[in-house]
Amino acid sequence: xxxxxxxxxxxxxxxxxxxxxxxxxxxxxxxxxxxxxxxxxxxxxxxxxxxxxxxxxxxxxxxxxxxxxxxxxxxxxxxxxxxxxxxxxxxxxxxxxxxxxxxxxxxxxxxxxxxxxxxxxxxxxxxxxxxxxxxxxxxxxxxxxxxxxxxxxxxxxxx
Amino acid sequence: xxxxxxxxxxxxxxxxxxxxxxxxxxxxxxxxxxxxxxxxxxxxxxxxxxxxxxxxxxxxxxxxxxxxxxxxxxxxxxxxxxxxxxxxxxxxxxxxxxxxxxxxxxxxxxxxxxxxxxxxxxxxxxxxxxxxxxxxxxxxxxxxxxxxxxxxxxxxxxxxxxxxxxxxxxxxxxxxxxxxxxxxxxxxxxxxxxxxxxxxxxxxxxxxxxxxxxxxxxxxxxxxxxxxxxxxxxxxxxxxxxxxxxxxxxxxxxxxxxxxxxxxxxxxxxxxxxxxxxxxxxxxxxxxxxxxxxxxxxxxxxxxxxxxxxxxxxxxxxxxxxxxxxxxxxxxxxxxxxxxxxxxxxxxxxxxxxxxxxxxxxxxxxxxxxxxxxxxxxxxxxxxxxxxxxxxxxxxxxxxxxxxxxxxxxxxxxx
Numbered sequence: 078x079x080x081x082x083x084x085x086x087x088x089x090x091x092x093x094x095x096x097x098x099x100x101x102x103x104x105x106x107x108x109x110x111x112x113x114x115x116x117x118x119x120x121x122x123x124x125x126x127x128x129x130x131x132x133x134x135x136x137x138x139x140x141x142x143x144x145x146x147x148x149x150x151x152x153x154x155x156x157x158x159x160x161x162x163x164x165x166x167x168x169x170x171x172x173x174x175x176x177x178x179x180x181x182x183x184x185x186x187x188x189x190x191x192x193x194x195x196x197x198x199x200x201x202x203x204x205x206x207x208x209x210x211x212x213x214x215x216x217x218x219x220x221x222x223x224x225x226x227x228x229x230x231x232x233x234x235x236x
Numbered sequence: 237x238x239x240x241x242x243x244x245x246x247x248x249x250x251x252x253x254x255x256x257x258x259x260x261x262x263x264x265x266x267x268x269x270x271x272x273x274x275x276x277x278x279x280x281x282x283x284x285x286x287x288x289x290x291x292x293x294x295x296x297x298x299x300x301x302x303x304x305x306x307x308x309x310x311x312x313x314x315x316x317x318x319x320x321x322x323x324x325x326x327x328x329x330x331x332x333x334x335x336x337x338x339x340x341x342x343x344x345x346x347x348x349x350x351x352x353x354x355x356x357x358x359x360x361x362x363x364x365x366x367x368x369x370x371x372x373x374x375x376x377x378x379x380x381x382x383x384x385x386x387x388x389x390x391x392x393x394x395x396x397x398x399x400x401x402x403x404x405x406x407x408x409x410x411x412x413x414x415x416x417x418x419x420x421x422x423x424x425x426x427x428x429x430x431x432x433x434x435x436x437x438x439x440x441x442x443x444x445x446x447x448x449x450x451x452x453x454x455x456x457x458x459x460x461x462x463x464x465x466x467x468x469x470x471x472x473x474x475x476x477x478x479x480x481x482x483x484x485x486x487x488x489x490x491x492x493x494x495x496x497x498x499x500x501x502x503x504x505x506x507x508x509x510x511x512x513x514x515x516x517x518x519x520x521x522x523x524x525x526x527x528x529x530x531x532x533x534x535x536x537x538x539x540x541x542x543x544x545x546x547x548x549x550x551x552x553x554x555x556x557x558x559x560x561x562x563x564x565x566x567x568x569x570x571x572x573x574x575x576x577x578x579x580x581x582x583x584x585x586x587x588x589x590x591x592x593x594x595x596x597x598x599x600x601x602x603x604x605x606x607x608x609x610x611x612x613x614x615x616x617x618x619x620x621x622x623x624x625x626x627x628x629x630x631x632x633x634x635x636x637x638x639x640x641x642x643x644x645x646x647x648x649x650x651x
Contacts, residue, residue, distance in 0.1 A: 115611075117641050126644050137613075140535070141528045143246060143276035145297045162297060164282040167557045167609075171566055172528045174621075176614030176640055180564065 079154040079213040082190075082197060084127050088207035091116055091125035098202030102193055111181070113190040114199045114208070127208055129199070130177040130190040132156055138189065141172035154213065155192040163187055237262040239541060240324055240332060242314050243340035243476075244268025246276065246527055247508025249295050250534030251338050251541075252307045258542040264306060265332060267324070269313040269341075272364050274302075278527055280367050284374070284395035290364060314341070317483045319501040336503045336541045339480070339491055340534060343473035343509040343525055345388075352445030357452050358467040361392045373466040376400035381454045381464040383442055385412040389470035390425075390560050396468070397434060397561060404435040404462055406454070411438055416556050416567045420583060421590050421606045428563045428588055475510045475523055488512055490523040495548045497537040505541055507533035516551035516620065517569045517601060524554050553620055563588055563607060568615045570594055570602035577601070578629075580636045591636045598624040600632075614643045621647045 096112035104111045114129035132154050139147040139156050146162035147169065149155075158178075165185040169178045178189040190197075192210075200210040239255050241248045244266055252266050268274060272290075279293035296302070302309050316325040317339070323331045345360040347353060357373065360366050374380055378401050382389055385407035396403050407414075411422025412429070426436050441457040445467065454462040475490035486492040486500045490512035497505050497513060506513075508530035515522035529552040539547045557566040573579055573594040580593040589607035593600060599622060603615045618625075618639065625632065628642040 115640070117644055119641060119645065126641075128640070128644060137528075140250075140531050143278040143295065143527050144292065145295060162292070164279050164288060164292065165559070166278050166282075167559065167564065168278065168527050169613075170609070171555050171557045171568070171613055171616060173613035174617030176611030176617065176643065178613060179611065180609040182562065182564075182609065 080192075080195070080210050081132065081154070081213040082129065082192070082200060083209045083211045085207050085209075086124065086126040088205045089116065089125040089127055090205055090207075091118060092204065094202040094204060095127055095199035095208055098198040099190075102198035103188070113177075113179075113188060127199075127203075128175075128177070130156070130173075131175065132190075132192065133175070137172045137174060138169035138178045138187075141168050143168060150191070150194070153192045153195045155194075156189070157191045158187055158189055160184065160186045238265070238333065238335050239263070239338070240265045240267065240334040240336075241338045241340060242267050242317075242324065243338075243342050243508065243510070244270070244274040244309065244311075245340065245342050245508060245530065246295060247342075247511075247530040247534035247537075248338070248340035249274045250531045251340060251507060251538040252302075253305060254535050254538035255542060256305045256307065258538065262542075263308075265308045265310060265334075266302070267310045267312065267314055267326070267332075269311075270363060270365070271311050274309070275364060276527075277362060278391075280361065280364070281391050281395040283364075283367050284361075284370060284392070285398045293364065313479075315479055317480055317485065317504070319483055319485070319504060322503070334503075337505065338534075338537055338541060339485075339499070339504065339506040339510055340508045340530075340537075341476040341479070341510045343475050343523075345469065346472040346474055347469070348471055350442055350444060352447075352452075353469075355445050355447060355452060357465065358445060358469060361388070361468050361470060362473075370466065370468065374399045374401050375465070377402060378465040379404070379451070379463050380466045380468065381406060381452075381462050382468045382470065383407075383454075384470035384472070385409070385436065385438070386470060386472065387413060387416055387556055387558060388473070390558050392468060392470060393429070393434070394559060394561050397432065401466075404437065404464075405429070406440045406442060406456065406462075407436070407438045408441050409438060412436065412560075413558065413565070416558070416571075417565060417604055417606070418572065418592065420581075421565060421592070421604055424585065424588055424590060424606055425560055425563060425565065429561060432561050434561075473509070473525060475512075475525075477510060488521070492521060495550075496540045496545055497533060497549055498540065505537040507537040514549055514551040516553040519551065522554070524552060526554065526556060528552070528555065553616060555616060557612070564609050565604070565606045566608070566612050566615070567604040568602055569619045570596075571604040572602065574601065578633065580633045582636045593632060593636050595625075595629060595633075598626065598629055600625065611640045614639050617647060618643050623647045 096109035099112040491506035594602035
């Protein structure tokens with residue numbers, strides 16, 4: 078059974094433990110700016126919304142990559158950047174309509190959530206249960222995927 | 237069923253793979269005009285700086301990929317398409333018959349009729365063949381002139397600088413990337429490059445090339461002459477449609493297609509840089525010649541080739557991203573704005589950061605950025621979703637950087 082990150086923004090306190098855990102897991106340092114999951118702040122409502130790649134079925138990033146550097150991990154369903162193949166052209170960063178593939182000028186490559194190979198550090202670090210890693214069909218990610226369909230040039234709608 | 241796909245770029249390869257997924261029993265022939273495995277022109281700049289070798293430019297990395305998928309790859313130019321006979325003629329005179337044909341023949345660099353343009357030492361930077369010639373000539377310290385600071389010119393610019401050549405860029409427009417960025421961004425890019433030792437001549441044209449010793453003289457309309465060991469021209473591209481002459485296939489700037497990416501001739505489709513398909517923003521037919529559109533076209537065309545009318549193309553969003561000596565710029569949709577629309581801008585000239593959003597009423601319709609690398613894809617999401625921004629428009633007018641919050645709030649209903 079594929080699992081997905083389930084984000085329940087109602088439970089998020091904005092502590093950014095997820096950002097720290099992600100950056101430490103992937104970059105070896107505690108630096109929220111390098112995290113692949115980000116907590117967005119809605120000051121006017123005092124709300125926080127953690128957000129990262131939904132591993133969407135359309136895989137805009139993977140489709141757009143001109144050098145085959147983003148591939149599907151069959152075990153986790155994650156779309157994974159192979160840094161050794163990525164040339165750093167950044168096309169995926171404009172192709173992803175969710176804004177969740179980003180260029181890192183430090184590495185000259187793009188980075189995105191890869192679900193930590195099936196053991197996501199963000200979910201483990203979240204103290205309030207706002208981020209959990211659960212069976213994919215429970216996540217309500219279908220809603221987000223529906224939006225992916227809406228932003229499609231036509232290919233998702235009837236594919 | 238025999239599908240023939242002309243053109244081994246991203247549109248053609250994506251189409252072949254999609255055809256295979258949808259029609260496991262079909263015969264699929266991919267015809268490319270170059271003697272290489274299918275590769276990405278977008279990766280050439282990285283080859284020029286030796287970050288990758290030629291295999292790093294290949295569109296698919298797995299050995300035996302095409303064989304495994306039963307895609308026969310013929311490396312030869314197509315000289316003629318005959319819709320009556322349902323045949324494609326190759327450069328060696330042989331013909332192949334198709335049941336369904338996809339034209340994904342791409343584009344070729346423009347070669348304006350400038351005296352001397354055929355002299356030795358003047359190259360495009362378009363094919364692997366071109367790249368090999370450039371690597372040969374672009375030696376550290378050698379004077380190189382790059383003509384054209386459009387998208388393609390700017391992509392090459394960085395690799396030339398990294399090869400330590402003495403670079404001068406000549407651009408006809410009044411700024412860099414004039415068809416991708418506004419005055420502010422185009423001129424910031426120019427100063428960024430000048431600060432890094434590149435001479436940039438905007439509003440400058442070339443009137444001729446002459447031989448000068450072992451090199452070349454590039455003669456400008458200002459009267460100045462530049463000495464060069466190597467000249468690289470990047471003055472735009474045009475769709476490869478000449479071989480379709482006499483076929484009865486309607487063309488304009490490219491091959492005209494309907495919303496199913498079909499041409500006017502039965503069972504012939506077109507995709508990618510050669511196709512003049514629907515532009516998301518204007519609704520008009522337009523040759524976009526960008527990677528994401530090529531892939532989108534290739535996939536949609538293949539669906540419709542197998543299952544008539546199965547996917548309607550709703551228009552591709554024009555967009556670009558560019559890295560010019562470390563300064564990253566992007567543009568989306570109607571970045572130039574529309575009459576009666578609103579614009580939000582945030583400019584920090586000293587830090588070379590710029591963000592510009594264009595609205596039509598309650599909708600985001602275009603944007604461009606300089607010096608922003610985080611979450612820029614969400615600009616696509618906001619534009620394409622066509623969701624009224626409501627209160628988020630005012631917030632973005634005040635602070636254009638709150639794009640992700642606007643997206644989460646308005647499109648995904650997170651707030």
